[in-house]
Each structure stands twice: as C-alpha cells, then as structure tokens.
Amino acid sequence: MTEPPKLTRNQDLVLGCLQKTGTPMSAYDILGQLKADGIKAPLQVYRALDKLVAAGLAHRLESLNAFVACAGDECHRRGLIAFAICETCGSVEEFADAVIRQRLDGWAEESGFHTHSATVELRGTCAGCTRPH
Amino acid sequence: MTEPPKLTRNQDLVLGCLQKTGTPMSAYDILGQLKADGIKAPLQVYRALDKLVAAGLAHRLESLNAFVACAGDECHRRGLIAFAICETCGSVEEFADAVIRQRLDGWAEESGFHTHSATVELRGTCAGCTRPH
DNA sequence: CTGTTATTTGTTATGTCATAACATAACATC
DNA sequence: GATGTTATGTTATGACATAACAAATAACAG
Ligand SMILES: [Zn+2]
Ligand SMILES: [Zn+2]
Ligand SMILES: [Zn+2]
Ligand SMILES: [Zn+2]
Helix, strand or coil: CCCCCCCCHHHHHHHHHHHHHCCCECHHHHHHHCHHHCCCCHHHHHHHHHHHHHCCCEEEECCCCEEEECCCCCCCCCCCCEEEEECCCCCEEEECCHHHHHHHHHHHHHHCCEEEEEEEEEEEECHHHHCCC | CCCCCCCCHHHHHHHHHHHHHCCCECHHHHHHHHHHHCCCCHHHHHHHHHHHHHHCCEEEECCCCEEEECCCCCCCCCCCCEEEEECCCCCEEEECCHHHHHHHHHHHHHHCCEEEEEEEEEEEECHHHHCCC
16 A cells, blocks of 8 residues: 655664564664664664654654554554553554544544644553563 | 642742743753752752652653643543643643543553553644634 | 651762754766 | 755764762651
C-alpha cells in the first residue's frame, strides 16, 4: 500500500540498530552503537530518526525520550497507536484501539480541537516480568 | 475529599508560578521566574514539581517536557487524564474519559500488563486558534 | 525542653537529550 | 554540466534532568 521508502545509508544503519536491539534506545545509545560504522555526531542520528519516524518505521516514545523500531505486526501505520512500556525489561508492545481513537476524535470534534498528533503510552510491568517463569 | 497537602515554601512558589502563567512551563522557565524569590538552582524546582505532581496539583506533559498547573475543574485526580495541547497558543485542556480508561484497562487485563501510569496527550490547534475571532 | 529521626532545602557539579548554523557531497533532471 | 534538492559531516551550543553531599527545619517521643 505504502511505497518502499528507500532508506539512505544512515537511515538504514539507525533502523538496523533499533531492530537488532528491539527495546527503546536514546539517540545517544544509537550513536554509541554506530561509532564503528562512521556515525560520529548526534545530528546524524536525529536526522535519520526523523525520517524513520515520519515513515512509520520507528516510533518516538515521549515518556522515555527514546525511540523504538516499529513492531509492524499489523498495518497500524494509519491511525492512533498506543504503547505499553515495561519498566522492568524495557519491552514495548504496540496496539491500536479503534474505540480509543474514536473517543479522542469525538472529544476533539465537540471541543473544536484539531488534532495533529496523539500520544498514548502506558508504563508498567509486562506479563513476562510479572510472572518470572 | 483528599487532605490539604500543606505546601512548603518552594512548592507554593512553584505552584503559584504555574497557576499565574496558566500554560505549560519548563522547570527552567519556572526557575527564571522565581530567581527573585530566592530559587537559585534547577533542583529546587524539580523537587517541588515532584511533590506537586504526586499530589495531583500539577501535571507533567511528556510530549513537551514541561509542567502545567492542574485545571482541577472536575475531580479527576483519581483515574486517567488526557491533555489537549494547543501548539499555537500553548493552552492545555484536561479531560477525563471513562471509556478510554476502560479500554486501556481492558487491554492491560488481556495482555497481563500491570499499568503504573498512563499518558494520553493530543497535540494540535485549539478552537480559539482555529477561529481567530 | 531535648534528643532523635525524617524531611526539606541549598549548592555545586555533572549527565542526558536535542538543535542551530554552516559547509560539503550526492543525486536528480533538464 | 548547470541547477535545484536532498542527504551528510562537523562544531558548538542550548535545553532538560539528576547525583552527591552538607545544612537547616519539622515532627515527635520521652
Ligand atoms: Zn509501529
Ligand atoms: Zn517486562
Ligand atoms: Zn488536573
Ligand atoms: Zn490555541
């Protein structure tokens, strides 16, 4: 449905790093990992992240000031995504809920608010960390 | 219903500053405003903010890395609050939606996720800024 | 009142996240 | 190959947040 974004070298490196790690990373975490690949300055990372986020290939977690590769299990790239972030193991689950979206849209409509973007993030403990084995 | 928290001097100064301004302020914004009152270091502000947020008298806006006084119109201090942040005028509206809360709780229940805190923030343009006059 | 404990405050230094500004290189398209 | 556009490299700086320790103050039992 969406076009292949054709990543540049830096974008590819940054996305690969996020995917390999699987859990949220700060831009400086990524920078540290990619020193060997010639990435030397924060801006190189932030610029790549901007594009990846815009393309829906990565997400910014506002409550963490960090980034994570899109899980992409379902085609959620249109519409509101929620994140559940485990504070113990760092895992992130993405889920989309049409009802939540509908309620937020409904509130906006009633209030005359024009939404540009929405953030829905849960912080807590994931199932795996609650029952250790 | 909840007891009067009995604010300390610094907490009172910081809350007053937030209330007077009405729109989100960073800790350093507050610091700048309160230099005259003897507040000299970021930590004094952050410590006061921690307590105010814990008491529900102020809120942290994750997507802004900033803080705002609680609007407190309704007794929303128990349960999930959503924020609509105008990117034009900086105004913030708080609202609580039981259905959203229920959906998030439902997802958590199904997934075995134990939620410690939730963030719901909309960024966009408020009614006043959409229709200027 | 007095000693003990817990909380709050003051202060310095440092750590972490993000962007401004400007120069250069790569790439497309005519 | 000139031109406009996008991506990069680099240095410096700005913005947000906390560590660590010392001093003052509040709370409270004896
Ligand atoms: Zn995703
Ligand atoms: Zn976990
Ligand atoms: Zn509130
Ligand atoms: Zn507005």
